[in-house]
Amino acid sequence: MSKVLVIGAGGVSSVCVHKMAMNADIFGEIHLASRTKSKCDAIAESVKERTGQEVATYEIDAEEVPAMVNLIRKIEPSLVVNLALPYQDLPIMDACLETGVDYLDTANYEPKDEAKFEYHWQWAYHDRFKEAGIMALLGSGFDPGVTSVFAMWLKKHKLKTIRQLDILDCNGGDHGQAFATNFNPEINIREVTAPARHWENGEFVETPAMGKRMVFDFEGVGARAAYMMYHEELESLSKFIPELERGRFWMTFGDEYIKHLTVLQNVGMTSIDPIKYKGQEIIPLQFLAAVLPKPESLGETTKGNTNIGVIATGEALDGSGEKTFYINNICSHEKAYEETGNQAVSYTTGVPAMVGSAMMLTGKWKGDGVFNMEQMDPDPFLDMLGEQGLPYQVKELDRPVDF
Template sequence: MGKALIIGAGGVASVVVHKCVQNSDVFEEICIASRTVSKCDALKNKLDGGKTIIHTAQVDADNTDELIELINSFGPDVVINVALPYQDLTIMDACLATGVHYIDTANYEPLDTAKFEYKWQWAYKEKFEKAGLTALLGSGFDPGVTGVFTAYAQKHHFDEIHYIDIVDANAGDHGYHFATNFNPEINIREITANGRYFKDGEWVETAPLSEKQVYDLPEIGPKDIYLMYHEELESLSKNIKGVKQIRFWMTFSEKYLTHLKVLENVGMTSIEPIMYEGKEIVPLQFLTAILPDPASLGERTKGKTNIGCVIQGVKDGQPKTYYVYNVSDHEACFKEVGSQAISYTTGVPAMIGAMLVMNGTWQKPGVYNVEEFDPDPFMEALNEFGLPWKESFSPTLLD
């Protein structure tokens, strides 16, 4: 059916490539591009020989001119951005300049301060409308599937949604004293930021990881969950009309939080540059360089993830509670695509979003978050491509 340019060659990109190759009727030709072309070549060598034709290229995703040159030479129908979120805008600019649809999994982040906001990308709405192009933001799991879950609940189960609790639980164990399951720099910036949630039309801010509950999750049991801010809260609060409260919760072990606190106390999580032996370095970037590569964790990780939405509202005048979630097994994911479940649960939805844009199902000029489209084709594709979802109508409610 078409061609996709995949920018990035890390753990999530590897899953996207595997899934595009599995879906060769749609992705007839792909190009994997990264600053480190050897990583792209390694993926190509691993997966060559199937129906999907695979190319590789070297590109600096911070350089719009390089991106434009690559897009023009390959001629893709869509660009799947699984590079760093600092590079979203340069890639969006390149898509506009070349007339190509855009898909990503994480909102743009300025390098200096962790913001977790969509405003920079939403500002492109008119440009994409005028160009007749679709920009699909946050087509990962959270953000991504959690937004689709909410839209599905709104379409099929509620007249009004009042409360949404997104719960992201990872019960996997990789055996290291301390490691992050995705890009360490993004992960640590996210965790050390203030918590924030939406309530009655306003944002309520909390100290980092200061709000904690224990929640009993299907297939993985009771876990400590901590309130955090996550960017899908911003889009859901805008797009789900009448919602009174939206919160995001994530699991962390005591061991993980202890290591993180020590690193924070000694300044290793800072993004303020310091001088070291005549060179300027960013402590968090240095820490990222010495921590295990998230892409290397797959073969070591055992256990499961459970990510879903507990939603309360009204249907036919009666109160209703609905829980929709996915459970993924780290070892099963690694056996299938060579990546742990964190990368898998992000990469599969990125491929699905690209497929729906490319085949016209989710094609609409402008800049959109996933919950602004019909959720049904995405929900069907989750079951087909490795992220089957389950639902419950009597979940335990969070306080």
């Protein structure tokens, strides 16, 4: 049994810690820290009620490296699981380097002052982690995370090459709110309002945000409008699938969401540039995030399913020519809430974070340096993911997608 330190106390963390407690044979001691200790205490109380397992809680500012170092040395965990904001990735990695402890996160680093999320800042840590004899696993959520593992599973079992790849993320849940985001509002809105980028013929092609739309019939949800946008796994997938000719990411949004977001953008509420208000400097998007419903508060009211998957076209492993496969997961908001007290968007990220942690702690995934999900064997991860509530299905399509 291993000791683990989880940083962050939002919905994803809540799911991850609940699932860790349900796998006490792997996660012998669970320690949880965030800037607001009361949030950690609430998660610990829920975990105790649901599983009987104890969770130790702490207050920490994850951007303060000396404080993080002191906490890690006090706890002496085998692994630090970063489920805080992407701005805090590098300080936590610095603390892991100083203490010689393995690291895992679910989202790549993003500067506070620029809506730009890329891996190169974290990839630059590879040599230092390798020299220290420790491992960092990046992006162990669903997208990024499971979607990359899905692609590599297809490369291992179905396709010799992947020529075209489309990631489809559909949240068919209804929470009854006029406007709310299903994960951190600040990160969600920064992603959606940033220019779209997709991989094509060896380079990224930039297009206006929400500029390309298509409709897809998602099993368990129905027909939904999806918009092409940039997501970080496109960067790693284009690196680790060198033959990839085209890679795109699509996410569904309802008309009400688009309407509200357009108005908020038009009046400047999605800006990350500081403004002066009554003598104080505020960032409009951070203020907006503070007044929107908290994602962790949506669990009880959200009904319906998510459907997230990958469609890949390439040369078949068996030599039968070009084939197209669709691999995906369907997750129920109601079942996720029943099990962990959180809605499915948090569940589909929190469970893979736990599974990635288990892969590292059990030695099924190991290495010295900084690694992406595509570099690991997909089989043990997907086997455990299915056992832990997120099974996948695969089917062959009769032709490549043409949207």
